[in-house]
Amino acid sequence: MIPIDAILFFGVFNFISCFQCNITSNLSLKADIKSYRQDTIIQLKFHSNINSFKIKSNPAALPIVFISLHDDEKTGQLVVSNYVKENKSVFIQIVNNNHRLIRFTSLKRRYAFDPNRIFSKKGIRLTLEGYSSYSSLAATKVKQFAALILQNLSTAKTIIAVHNNSNGKYSIHSYLKGKKDYKNALRVYEEPGSDPDDFFLTTSTQLFEKLRAKKINIVLQNNKQVTNDGSLSFYYRNSNKQYINIEAQEGHFSKQNEMLHALLSVLQ
Ligand SMILES: [Zn+2]
Incomplete structure (x- = not known):
């Protein structure tokens, strides 16, 4: 302690x-x-x-723990708070x-x-x-x-972080070739027609496969060469816990909520 x-x-x-x-x-x-x-x-x-x-x-x-680190990102907090009230x-x-x-x-x-x-x-x-x-x-x-x-x-097997971004800045496109986070991604799945601001980032190949099958934008972090920026996803890069961030544009409540439920369905 x-x-x-x-x-x-x-x-x-x-x-x-x-x-x-x-x-x-x-x-x-x-x-x-x-x-x-x-x-x-x-x-x-x-x-x-x-x-x-x-x-x-x-x-x-409990095996799943939710976390919100940025208090200026309200949509994700609301999505999780609503879920936590019922469960x-x-x-x-x-x-x-x-x-x-x-x-x-x-x-x-x-x-x-x-x-x-x-x-x-x-x-x-x-x-x-x-x-x-x-x-x-x-x-x-x-x-x-x-x-x-x-x-x-420390007791969680799965850590679910929620973050919100603003339109057109940090997105799944940040992980494409030539972009800032390219080397941090091992694999990227982008669903045609989707909003690139709404995506998962995970350290887990299993979660990547399962959520890709549900046709939701997702980045699999390159745990071997991810930049040491001190983020939680960096911290859990080689952990026996699975880390996943539900990243959505601020205000995309329905989408982030849908992503949460898609994630929970594959964690069952
Ligand atoms: Zn954030």
Whole structure:
């Protein structure tokens, strides 16, 4: 068990019940995460004088865990929240005032990072440098935060991430020859007539085959030579867990929901 007080800086844990989301109690940082009931979502809340974020999670040991890292990507969160309300599932969500970047101060210096770039040493360095500046102390804090997220994913066999993009930017076409992510893909299936912004990205050949058979856009990550960007898909490149991202254009609720159900049907 990672010492929680080391992870969340000066944070406060708020416990909320799963379905009503009412705050039922506030505990100090030294609360033991293992004592939570299975049907309880936990919000881990971090306050700093710049920004605040929370992680909502449920520590139940279920084979599928959903995760939303970017709090500015609302459609995927809504798709998963709706599913979780009806089904006993685990959904880890960073709640960060609808922002993508998490900001914090340490020794009076301001830092910012992308929470999907923190799952490798190199990724942490690049994201701190890219959005603020690097220091070993800041990197240690970010690494501890990443460890907390990974701890919540540790019992899952399948990790389903949800992300949203904007029209015509990052898409399945980013993985085609000559494009930015070409070397990160081993195989790409694009359904004729589909919107290229709506696609799966997976580390699993099995999931690639099954979803391709359902005629849905999908990228199989090249786990051997994927760029070390510190993303979750990079982290799980050689794992015995299967990782899959349901990536859809912001606002494509029906499509992302349909993709979720197609995925769940092949996971049965
Ligand atoms: Zn995202």
